[in-house]
Amino acid sequence: MDVISLGPGFAAEIRGLGLADVAARDDAYGAVRAAFETHSVLLFRAQPITDELQIAYSARFGPLEIAKAASRGEGTPFSILTNIEPDGSLVPPGHKEALRARANQLWHTDSCFKDPPSLASVLSARTISPIGGETEFASMRCAWERLPVAMRTRLGSAYAWHNYAHSRSKIAPHLASERERASLPPVRWRMRWQNPANGRDSLYLASHTYAIDGVPDSEAQALIAELIDHTTGPGQTYLHHWEPGDVIMWDNRCILHRGRPWPGDKPRHMVRTTITATDADGLAEMRWVRPAA
């Protein structure tokens, strides 16, 4: 297996091994898992992708999330991001899927608004737009390491609140349906996620994050925005231009990502599987602990 660096301090392309090797062989899984812990974003090119192969690969890393209420793919392990209707036509501007695509253009980590949250996402390109539609990544682990010590100390013991409806409301007031709101109540996580495989800390927040315990709302929202800017600033990101057969896996514990716009008259169809975090991935330490009196 060859590992070719792609981004500033994170992200790598894996060559010499593919998704089918990882699905079939423990040694291939071990090598790719180690690369995932180190590089946080892994690219595989020219994969013979099918739903079955994506599941077989993803399930190696942990239990799979079932897609949330009211999303395409609801009740299955597939989150489908598409502007193509079942009859082959494209959704009009202002359609819920078009608004969802805009919400995906906010910097976020997948499923921080769920309990349990996500370890990783695997995204395969099934139909790509000839222009735009890139995915951009930034490392909250690298961002953590660039923070002043005093800020790391403060955030290391802080807890933040995450809500799916919060990020959706930035795009359109009712983008999160009543059913989605009811099934996804706000959740609270520590703002530092330590990777148990290597002991490296990461910031943990997203566009879904709306409050910090013990911090007035306006101050918390300003700090959240400042930390996202700090993470995603010039020179800190990896922008991926999709090619047919590309599959990317990223670590939701320490990676922010966002979709980039593409022309509404170009079809684009992406399929995501999402792996649930477990205590072995450092989740137990993320849960709120009542402060000592």
Ligand SMILES: [Fe+2]
């Ligand atoms: Fe996402």
